Amino acid sequence: MTDAPAAEGSALDSLPVTGKKIVFMYVTPPGQDDFFIAMPLGIIYLAAILRDAGCDVECCDERVCTAAEVDAYIAKAEILGLSALTPHVNRAIRYAEKAKQLNPDVITVMGGPHATVDVDTFLDADSMDYVIGGEAEDSIVDFVKAIEVGEQQLAAVPGIAFLKADGTRHINPQPPLIKDLDRVPFPAWDMLPFDRYSGMNKERLFYIFTSRGCPFRCVFCQKELTGRGFRTRSVENILDELQEIHDKYEPGNVLFIDELFTCQKKRIYDICEGIVERGLTLNMSCETRVDMIDYDMARTMKKAGFNRMYFGVESVSQRSLDTLIKDYKAEKVVECLKMIRRAGIWSKVFLIIGTPEETLEDIALTEKGIRDGMADRVRTSLFNPLTATASFEQYKDRIDPDLVRTEYVDSDRSPYIHENFTNDELNAIKRRLVEDYEQWYESFPARARRYLCRIRYYIENWEDEGKARVLRALRIGKVKAPTTADFPEI
Numbered sequence: 448m449t450d451a452p453a454a455e456g457s458a459l460d461s462l463p464v465t466g467k468k469i470v471f472m473y474v475t476p477p478g479q480d481d482f483f484i485a486m487p488l489g490i491i492y493l494a495a496i497l498r499d500a501g502c503d504v505e506c507c508d509e510r511v512c513t514a515a516e517v518d519a520y521i522a523k524a525e526i527l528g529l530s531a532l533t534p535h536v537n538r539a540i541r542y543a544e545k546a547k548q549l550n551p552d553v554i555t556v557m558g559g560p561h562a563t564v565d566v567d568t569f570l571d572a573d574s575m576d577y578v579i580g581g582e583a584e585d586s587i588v589d590f591v592k593a594i595e596v597g598e599q600q601l602a603a604v605p606g607i608a609f610l611k612a613d614g615t616r617h618i619n620p621q622p623p624l625i626k627d628l629d630r631v632p633f634p635a636w637d638m639l640p641f642d643r644y645s646g647m648n649k650e651r652l653f654y655i656f657t658s659r660g661c662p663f664r665c666v667f668c669q670k671e672l673t674g675r676g677f678r679t680r681s682v683e684n685i686l687d688e689l690q691e692i693h694d695k696y697e698p699g700n701v702l703f704i705d706e707l708f709t710c711q712k713k714r715i716y717d718i719c720e721g722i723v724e725r726g727l728t729l730n731m732s733c734e735t736r737v738d739m740i741d742y743d744m745a746r747t748m749k750k751a752g753f754n755r756m757y758f759g760v761e762s763v764s765q766r767s768l769d770t771l772i773k774d775y776k777a778e779k780v781v782e783c784l785k786m787i788r789r790a791g792i793w794s795k796v797f798l799i800i801g802t803p804e805e806t807l808e809d810i811a812l813t814e815k816g817i818r819d820g821m822a823d824r825v826r827t828s829l830f831n832p833l834t835a836t837a838s839f840e841q842y843k844d845r846i847d848p849d850l851v852r853t854e855y856v857d858s859d860r861s862p863y864i865h866e867n868f869t870n871d872e873l874n875a876i877k878r879r880l881v882e883d884y885e886q887w888y889e890s891f892p893a894r895a896r897r898y899l900c901r902i903r904y905y906i907e908n909w910e911d912e913g914k915a916r917v918l919r920a921l922r923i924g925k926v927k928a929p930t931t932a933d934f935p936e937i
Contacts, residue, residue, distance in 0.1 A: 459603055462592035467554070469497060469504040469591070470524035472517075474531035474539040477510045484510060485652040485702070486639045489530050489559060493587050495635035500588050506635070511643040521546045526594070530559045533833065536568060543574035554594065558583050564671045564835035566608045566618055577601075578608040581621030582659075582673070584631050624673070628659065628680040633688050641696060651699035653692050657685045657718070661706040663736070664772045665759075666838040667799070667831070677710050686721040693727050700755075703733040709740045716744070719751035730754055737783035738775040745790035750911065756787055760796040763816025764809035767802040772837075777816060784820025788897075791904050791912070795824040800880070801865050801873040802830050803842060814880060818887060821896060825884045827877045829861040829870075 471490035490506050497504045507520040521527060527546050531539040543555040556577045557569045563580035570578065579586055586605045593600035598611060605622035625631065645651045658679040661668070692698055709715050722729065732755035733748075740756075758780075762768050765777045780796075787794045796817055800810070817825060832838035832846060839846070842863060850862035860870055868876070887893055905913035 459589045459592050459600060462596060464500050464502050465591045465595050467525035468523055469502055469526045469528065470520050471504065471506045471528045471530065472520065472542065473508040474529055474535050474542060475510055476538065483652060484644055484648045485654050486636060486641065486644060488634050488654050488656060491634040491636060491638055492631065493583060494638050495632045496584055496587060497591060498635060499632060502591055506638040508639055511640060511647065522549050524553055526554045526556065528556045528558060531561065533561045536561050540572045540574060543572065547574050560669060563621065564669060570608060570610060570616055576609060579606050580608065581606040582625050584625060586622045624678065626678060628678055629684045633691060653696065653698040653701045654704050655688060655701055656705060657703060657708065658705045663774060666772050666841065667833065667836055669833055669835050671835050673706065677707065679711065679714060682714065682717045682721055685718060686725060689722065689727055689729065690725060693729060699730060701729050701731045703731065707735060707739065708733040709735040709744065712744060716747055719747050722751045728752070732756065734759065737779050740783065742786050742790060745787055745792055749791050753792065755793045755795070757795045757797065761799040762802060762809065762813050764812040767805050767809050770802050770804065771799065781816050781820040784822050788821055788900050789904065791908065793823045795826065796822045798825060798827045799830050800827050800877045801861060801863065801868060804866050806867055810876060810880070817884065825881055827881055829873055829877065830863055831861045832863055
């Protein structure tokens with residue numbers, strides 16, 4: 448049952464926030480992503496908002512906590528807010544069950560991308576009291592006010608879902624997307640132990656969001672949380688956050704985790720100009736599309752400190768790209784990767800194996816394309832039709848319902864029943880593609896190509912880097928020793 452939320456300006460505005468102890472917990476099994484681990488932004492954004500509102504709030508990331516510490520956080524929580532990506536939804540439900548065993552009165556709440564599109568999974572779990580969908584920066588404050596009053600007030604919280612006293616389901620529409628992202632406070636980085644993250648990831652990685660939403664149509668992408676529009680923070684607001692990260696934490700790398708960082712060209716130039724003007728010496732990376740960057744932008748970003756770029760290429764077969772509705776030509780992939788190398792930026796591509804009706808010929812075209820483009824790293828996953836995506840609806844008749852819950856978006860097993868390959872065959876192709884590429888990448892012909900590209904780079908950028916590199920090679924002059932950040936591997 449779906450009920451409309453109360454009108455804006457309701458009695459929630461005048462209510463005080465709860466005095467209950469709130470614990471936000473990020474749920475992901477330890478050890479899965481140690482090499483690129485960083486503080487999860489979702490829970491520390493919400494923690495910053497609730498702390499400003501006067502709440503007693505703490506954060507827990509099980510990846511950097513011992514089992515005893517996790518248990519202690521759960522035991523102290525009077526309100527336990529859980530956040531998990533799709534593969535770990537069942538794990539989050541188990542933590543809610545554990546919390547209820549320790550304290551039957553604890554209030555359990557689920558949020559995040561999967562909770563936004565799959566409310567019923569959590570309402571079906573006896574251990575989960577509430578689900579909050581959509582962008583929760585505003586609705587979380589309404590929730591911590593209404594929780595002390597009762598069901599009628601809770602029913603006014605945008606995006607909330609819960610079982611009413613009579614057993615019926617109350618599911619509100621999502622809150623409106625936040626238009627003014629500058630009013631969202633910076634994440635509460637101090638609520639998580641940065642020393643533990645940097646101990647596991649020597650790169651001292653930080654995440655930053657500068658925009659939300661993506662206007663493109665890729666069939667595998669969920670748009671329910673952030674929408675198809677493109678909303679940005681102001682350049683000054685972004686620079687202020689980078690300044691604070693730079694001054695307080697001295698990060699080794701800052702990863703811009705926007706869905707589409709380079710969507711607006713002038714914004715990128717303004718950000719880069721601001722970074723240089725403020726003297727921020729940052730090693731940065733971002734993800735974007737191959738058709739959303741050109742050489743001049745790449746060089747500008749390189750000079751500001753962007754040394755790596757990640758591309759969701761998915762395939763270099765035009766048939767597969769069209770199936771996935773990537774809306775660009777296969778040749779653009781090769782062109783972009785070559786251009787990025789010319790700009791002196793290290794590249795990683797992500798590929799999808801097992802796109803509907805994909806053949807060995809399509810996969811061979813992809814292998815050839817990424818070699819022609821000379822990507823520095825290749826990572827693969829299987830095609831997985833997510834809930835609330837175009838692919839889930841389009842290929843519903845080829846989805847194994849028994850695998851949707853148990854192995855959903857597992858990169859080694861897909862619920863999609865492929866027309867030409869079994870899951871085991873797709874996994875073998877996936878592993879072989881990466882292994883073959885890495886072997887080719889280290890071969891003499893590939894190294895020679897990269898060496899020649901590097902010489903060209905130094906010639907084209909003689910004053911910026913070429914002269915210093917030659918002097919260093921000749922051991923003339925006092926020149927700062929190079930680092931892997933300065934010179935991506937050739």
